[in-house]
Amino acid sequence: xxxxSAVDISDLVVSYxxxxxxxxxxxxxxxxxxCVLLGPNGAGKTTTLNVILGLRRPDQGEVxxxxxxxxxxxxxxxxxxxxxxxGLPVSASPAAIVNHFASLYANPLPxxxxxxxxxxxxxxxxxxxxxxGEQQRVKLxxxxxxxxxxxxxxxxxxxxxxxxxxxxxxxxxxIRAQGVTTLLTTHQPDxxxxxxxxVVVIHHGTVxxxxxxxxxxERAPTWFTCARHLDLSSLRDVLxxxxxxxxxxxxxxxxxxxxxxxxxxxxxxxxxxxxxGAQEVSVVRxxxxxxxxxxxxxxx
Amino acid sequence: MVTLDLRAGSEPxxxxxxxxxxxxxxxxNALRNGENLLxxxxxxxxxxxLGLRTPMGGGRSDAEAxxxxxxxxxxxxxxxxxxxxxxxxxxxxxxxxLGLTPLGARGLLAARTLVSLLIISAQILVLVALTFxxxxxxxxxxxxxxxxxxxxxxxxxxxxxxxxxxxGALRAEATLAVANAIFLVLMFAGGLAVPADSLPWxxxxxxxxTGALVAAMSRPAIAxxxxxxxxxxxxxxxxxxxxxxxxxx
Numbered sequence: 001x002x003x004x005s006a007v008d009i010s011d012l013v014v015s016y017x018x019x020x021x022x023x024x025x026x027x028x029x030x031x032x033x034x035c036v037l038l039g040p041n042g043a044g045k046t047t048t049l050n051v052i053l054g055l056r057r058p059d060q061g062e063v064x065x066x067x068x069x070x071x072x073x074x075x076x077x078x079x080x081x082x083x084x085x086x087g088l089p090v091s092a093s094p095a096a097i098v099n100h101f102a103s104l105y106a107n108p109l110p111x112x113x114x115x116x117x118x119x120x121x122x123x124x125x126x127x128x129x130x131x132x133g134e135q136q137r138v139k140l141x142x143x144x145x146x147x148x149x150x151x152x153x154x155x156x157x158x159x160x161x162x163x164x165x166x167x168x169x170x171x172x173x174x175i176r177a178q179g180v181t182t183l184l185t186t187h188q189p190d191x192x193x194x195x196x197x198x199v200v201v202i203h204h205g206t207v208x209x210x211x212x213x214x215x216x217x218e219r220a221p222t223w224f225t226c227a228r229h230l231d232l233s234s235l236r237d238v239l240x241x242x243x244x245x246x247x248x249x250x251x252x253x254x255x256x257x258x259x260x261x262x263x264x265x266x267x268x269x270x271x272x273x274x275x276x277g278a279q280e281v282s283v284v285r286x287x288x289x290x291x292x293x294x295x296x297x298x299x300x
Numbered sequence: 301m302v303t304l305d306l307r308a309g310s311e312p313x314x315x316x317x318x319x320x321x322x323x324x325x326x327x328x329n330a331l332r333n334g335e336n337l338l339x340x341x342x343x344x345x346x347x348x349x350l351g352l353r354t355p356m357g358g359g360r361s362d363a364e365a366x367x368x369x370x371x372x373x374x375x376x377x378x379x380x381x382x383x384x385x386x387x388x389x390x391x392x393x394x395x396x397x398l399g400l401t402p403l404g405a406r407g408l409l410a411a412r413t414l415v416s417l418l419i420i421s422a423q424i425l426v427l428v429a430l431t432f433x434x435x436x437x438x439x440x441x442x443x444x445x446x447x448x449x450x451x452x453x454x455x456x457x458x459x460x461x462x463x464x465x466x467x468g469a470l471r472a473e474a475t476l477a478v479a480n481a482i483f484l485v486l487m488f489a490g491g492l493a494v495p496a497d498s499l500p501w502x503x504x505x506x507x508x509x510t511g512a513l514v515a516a517m518s519r520p521a522i523a524x525x526x527x528x529x530x531x532x533x534x535x536x537x538x539x540x541x542x543x544x545x546x547x548x549x
Contacts, residue, residue, distance in 0.1 A: 053400060055399075055548070073402070076401055076402045077310055077312045077402050081400055083393055083396070083397060086391075086392040086394065087393040087394065087397035088392075088393075088397065089325075089389070089394050091333065096328075100322075104312065104322075104402050106313050106314075109304055109305070113304060117301070117302050117304055144306070146310045147306040148309075171304070174303065180306055
């Protein structure tokens with residue numbers, strides 16, 4: 001299994017009612033790594049996950065999961081899943097749910113240990129009466145029971161409070177250290193930027209960026225604030241044609257291009273000359289800004 | 301803090317264990333549901349007691365009253381309860397999730413059928429015990445008991461198939477309404493709550509699955525036509541369910 005990718009997808013096409021929601025998508029995730037799938041709503045993330053899970057047959061393309069076809073029954077004990085919506089019996093308690101799902105495996109994680117780790121012991125209400133964050137923790141417990149080799153987590157931290165998020169990310173680090181591959185989707189890019197080995201941005205059903213977070217963050221624009229409605233032509237002359245400067249909102253400017261130390265110094269000097277001197281160039285680049293820039297959104 | 305050791309991996313539990321565990325889990329959930337208990341136990345018991353102790357039974361014998369109540373229990377469990385449970389499990393993504401576990405789709409269907417058989421067995425035992433307690437009568441003819449068991453098995457097959465068809469094709473709320481409506485129609489027009497031969501449409505009632513079930517459980521000789529009717533309902537329901545059932549809503 002050493003050379004086999006956890007997920008190997010090439011030329012994937014999925015259409016609904018004649019419209020391509022996944023369009024010639026390629027994705028390869030090496031075993032033991034953490035990959036984050038980013039994309040706007042409707043970009044094709046969940047459809048891609050459904051193909052990986054064998055819930056949707058592709059119209060075109062090759063899909064191999066841990067070296068097997070997605071609908072191979074052997075995968076059912078090797079993949080742990082947190083579905084974005086629903087998935088668990090709403091009238092049962094967390095303990096009943098975790099114990100039951102554990103009983104479907106020959107050598108599951110001890111349910112009491114999983115419940116303890118995810119802080120579920122004190123929850124004796126029906127699943128439907130739990131908060132969103134508590135429900136997510138039950139889903140995660142169920143996903144881990146089979147000691148999976150691949151974890152597919154669709155918006156796993158939705159509804160979790162900061163403490164629960166911290167427990168979740170610590171647990172994910174621990175899981176990664178054991179060689180488990182994780183593929184997750186999220187709407188909180190910055191939360192995963194320090195933990196992901198690979199970030200894949202999907203837009204209109206196709207991969208528009210794929211690489212380590214640091215590489216993608218390099219593509220994030222640089223921001224600075226200054227006086228309103230400045231004539232930017234002199235700054236463009238300073239930076240050169242490889243850079244684009246736009247006043248996105250009054251007094252807030254975005255610089256795109258390969259901004260380095262020299263450019264930042266030049267922008268700072270220009271701001272000092274043209275502004276009121278109180279503002280500084282922001283060189284803080286985040287995955288979220290890079291992502292929004294790539295998908296045509298704005299950072300707020 | 302406990303460290304979760306995932307390195308060993310895990311194989312699926314044996315198939316029979318998975319099905320039995322799922323069936324027991326679903327049975328416990330069903331027995332904790334008050335509305336479900338009303339439907340599957342209280343109403344059949346009420347129909348039996350009314351049939352045995354009041355003129356509302358339409359002059360049925362003790363055996364006929366027991367057969368009517370048993371048929372109602374089978375309908376309530378294998379059709380109405382099954383349809384509603386499956387419909388809401390589908391809406392909440394439970395079917396999809398279980399399909400991703402080693403249980404799989406076939407295991408889930410086997411477990412759901414086993415749930416019906418477990419609950420129906422308990423219902424029949426309660427109804428027979430109650431009949432004995434109220435009248436001193438119990439069924440003793442082995443041939444009739446065997447035919448009744450065969451008819452119940454065929455009815456469970458057919459009702460389950462139709463329940464899955466409705467639950468797998470309609471929204472959960474629509475399934476709830478349709479399953480309850482069909483329950484009431486078959487209860488009052490299909491020879492369960494009142495004898496079919498006392499109804500103006502008795503000729504039609506015998507072609508309904510409940511009419512055929514009551515007839516097969518009542519007749520001393522081999523009831524070829526009622527059994528064939530039950531097989532027909534089961535076959536058509538299975539074909540349609542295979543074609544139109546969707547795991548996802």
